[in-house]
Amino acid sequence: MNQKIISVPQLITLFMINRLVISMTFGSSSINNHNIWDCIISSLLVFIITFILIIPMMILFKNNENLDITDINEKILGKFGKIISVIYAFYFLLSCTYTLSNFKIFIESVINPPISFLVLLTSIIIFACYSAAKGINAIARAGAIILFLTFFLLIMIYISLFKLIDFTNFRPFFYENYNSLTDGIFFMLSRMSCIPAMGMLLPMCFGNIKKGIITWNFLVLFLMSSMIFLVTGVLGELSDIKLFPIYTATSAAKISKFENLDSLYLGLWTAGIFLKLSLFLNLSSECLRKSFGRKSNKIIIFLLGIILIITNMFVKISNIMSGIFDTRFLFFMTIFTAFLVPLILLIIKKISKFKQEPEI
Amino acid sequence: MKPEKTKLNFQNLNLLLICILPVIFLFFGIKKQSELHEKLMIQGIAIDLNHENNNNNYKLTVQAYDFKNPEDKNEPKIRVIESIGNTVSEALENLKKITGLTPLYSQNKIIIFSEELAKNGIIKIIDFFSRYYENRPSVKLRIAQNNAGDFLKIIPENNNKIIKASEIRDLVDEKSDTNILDFEKEVKTPISDACLMLLEKNSQNLIKCESTSIFNYDKLIKIMDKNNSIAIQILKNSPKPGIYVFDYNKNLISCKIETPKTKIKAKLNQENNLPEFDIFIKLNANLFESEQNFENIKSIEINIEKELNNNLKLLCEKVINESTKENCDLFKFGKILRNSNPKYFKSIEKDWKSKILPNIKYNIKINSKISMIGMNDN
Numbered sequence: 001m002n003q004k005i006i007s008v009p010q011l012i013t014l015f016m017i018n019r020l021v022i023s024m025t026f027g028s029s030s031i032n033n034h035n036i037w038d039c040i041i042s043s044l045l046v047f048i049i050t051f052i053l054i055i056p057m058m059i060l061f062k063n064n065e066n067l068d069i070t071d072i073n074e075k076i077l078g079k080f081g082k083i084i085s086v087i088y089a090f091y092f093l094l095s096c097t098y099t100l101s102n103f104k105i106f107i108e109s110v111i112n113p114p115i116s117f118l119v120l121l122t123s124i125i126i127f128a129c130y131s132a133a134k135g136i137n138a139i140a141r142a143g144a145i146i147l148f149l150t151f152f153l154l155i156m157i158y159i160s161l162f163k164l165i166d167f168t169n170f171r172p173f174f175y176e177n178y179n180s181l182t183d184g185i186f187f188m189l190s191r192m193s194c195i196p197a198m199g200m201l202l203p204m205c206f207g208n209i210k211k212g213i214i215t216w217n218f219l220v221l222f223l224m225s226s227m228i229f230l231v232t233g234v235l236g237e238l239s240d241i242k243l244f245p246i247y248t249a250t251s252a253a254k255i256s257k258f259e260n261l262d263s264l265y266l267g268l269w270t271a272g273i274f275l276k277l278s279l280f281l282n283l284s285s286e287c288l289r290k291s292f293g294r295k296s297n298k299i300i301i302f303l304l305g306i307i308l309i310i311t312n313m314f315v316k317i318s319n320i321m322s323g324i325f326d327t328r329f330l331f332f333m334t335i336f337t338a339f340l341v342p343l344i345l346l347i348i349k350k351i352s353k354f355k356q357e358p359e360i
Numbered sequence: 361m362k363p364e365k366t367k368l369n370f371q372n373l374n375l376l377l378i379c380i381l382p383v384i385f386l387f388f389g390i391k392k393q394s395e396l397h398e399k400l401m402i403q404g405i406a407i408d409l410n411h412e413n414n415n416n417n418y419k420l421t422v423q424a425y426d427f428k429n430p431e432d433k434n435e436p437k438i439r440v441i442e443s444i445g446n447t448v449s450e451a452l453e454n455l456k457k458i459t460g461l462t463p464l465y466s467q468n469k470i471i472i473f474s475e476e477l478a479k480n481g482i483i484k485i486i487d488f489f490s491r492y493y494e495n496r497p498s499v500k501l502r503i504a505q506n507n508a509g510d511f512l513k514i515i516p517e518n519n520n521k522i523i524k525a526s527e528i529r530d531l532v533d534e535k536s537d538t539n540i541l542d543f544e545k546e547v548k549t550p551i552s553d554a555c556l557m558l559l560e561k562n563s564q565n566l567i568k569c570e571s572t573s574i575f576n577y578d579k580l581i582k583i584m585d586k587n588n589s590i591a592i593q594i595l596k597n598s599p600k601p602g603i604y605v606f607d608y609n610k611n612l613i614s615c616k617i618e619t620p621k622t623k624i625k626a627k628l629n630q631e632n633n634l635p636e637f638d639i640f641i642k643l644n645a646n647l648f649e650s651e652q653n654f655e656n657i658k659s660i661e662i663n664i665e666k667e668l669n670n671n672l673k674l675l676c677e678k679v680i681n682e683s684t685k686e687n688c689d690l691f692k693f694g695k696i697l698r699n700s701n702p703k704y705f706k707s708i709e710k711d712w713k714s715k716i717l718p719n720i721k722y723n724i725k726i727n728s729k730i731s732m733i734g735m736n737d738n
Contacts (some may be wrong), residue, residue: 114495168695172702237543237549251539252498259498 042184069199404525421509
């Protein structure tokens, strides 16, 4: 049983910041070096697909309002459900590792600061672990502050970039081929970690959830498509060869006497990473706690933190789009945790209900 | 009796973190950081080809602030340092060996290439500055007539202070200027080209920056004079193309051209299957100076507008002709055609710059609005 501790706006805040972290690193390297402009259509299709993917999770939640996905797993699948919950924990941890790997690439190839990445990594994970240990409510409150700053900084970045748009940079859609469309859909869906997170967070949430999810999906569509629009408009074909095109675009932008807006990008992204890590460490630890029947998740959080530090020390830049970070693998994991597991649980429940019904 | 197990109490995590945090930050403090006076704050970089001793390497001239040896209490000393290397990065690395100071590139204002170097191609160097993490993509680019390094050493006759790199940068209006990112955007797109402003100096050691050097891919191919540069700026929609002086009935009239709005539309001529472009230009011209009385000018304003339109039209035609003849697409005709007729453009994309561009047809319509600041409109 879960207590209702966060409101729907807080939930949207957490998901929006989580999505922002992904959107800000979007570039052609994410989609096999195809044209990112076509991905504006991908984002529109992902908007529709997301609604379809959420349906099983929403029905499951409607039937078991106070239970999260791990509780339902155990209730319906018994001991096997615990294994599924461990897979959820792995998925949330994988999402953290992927985010930190992107951060590593950014730090090592773009910023190159005088301090080592290990120090940065350790500091950010310590803070994220602390925040995760404080619980979802504390993370949600931190999210509200970060979202306020995000909103302000994003407006500044958008205004500055809007002035630099050259409309000749917008190529006709699918000028080269349709690969960018499919790659864009795969990329965006494979990073849609918010839907599995809903399985854990919806039971803790009070308010009009349906309305909240629709708003969130619209905001994600706006965020993704506006970023693609701005980057293409400002950089044109150059966006196809830059590792972090949004960062490159902001580095040349200025508003009045304010320049070097890339520092805003950096601040925004780091704050987002911190929040995402906190949330997903908390969710991962909750899944493991329930699977292993422990009372507290705090030791698990710090163990997961150590795992994150160790794994990210060994991640190589060349491996960021292969192995466990391969879009196909991440896509499978996301679809499995977001759609397949809830769907299978629903079907099993329906069958067992049908069997229990007495014959007339 | 068994000793009581001590359990790690996470309630005291706040206290733990409060203790750990200062320790982490102390680590930043004990790390050796170079002080400001140990750094060479780069303000401008000029790059020439070095032919000394039959070498074909790069000669870098750098203007930098030296905080170690300040000129007076208020101002750091401006140093000009020369360095040679087989590559630009090697030459930059040599700066440290020459000065003993760590170069800091994030404050750099301008990169100047010599005409000779630009004719050989500059994409390798641009690529280095674009990817080098310390350099900012908003750094402005210039081409220098003859030797680039000389422009960072100029001391005007009437003043004993060296002309700062920031002053050279400010010779061009910021919104009309080209930075690393702008140049890279055009050059790395196979169907468009870039242009950069040209630095020239006169016999009194005064710098002017009015001409434009145009590029085919990364190679300088032609230099356009001041009036042609104004036409280029108009066609490229730069907000402040500059002051244009023209002759009207043997009277010199000087007007400041502002906020041109250039729209280019592409269409396909069905007869010869070649693209045609309609170019509509709307601009404001502030009349500042005339040999005639301004009251007389007011009565013939429409005629002056017509004359200005004709002159600018001829200039624009000349600029388009000369650039397209050199297979150089400065005004994004290729992109406009691609966006309006993708199917056709795909079929000619490979031949666009070499075969199609030099043969395009275009019609220019200019609609200028003359205004006289400080004069009654009636």
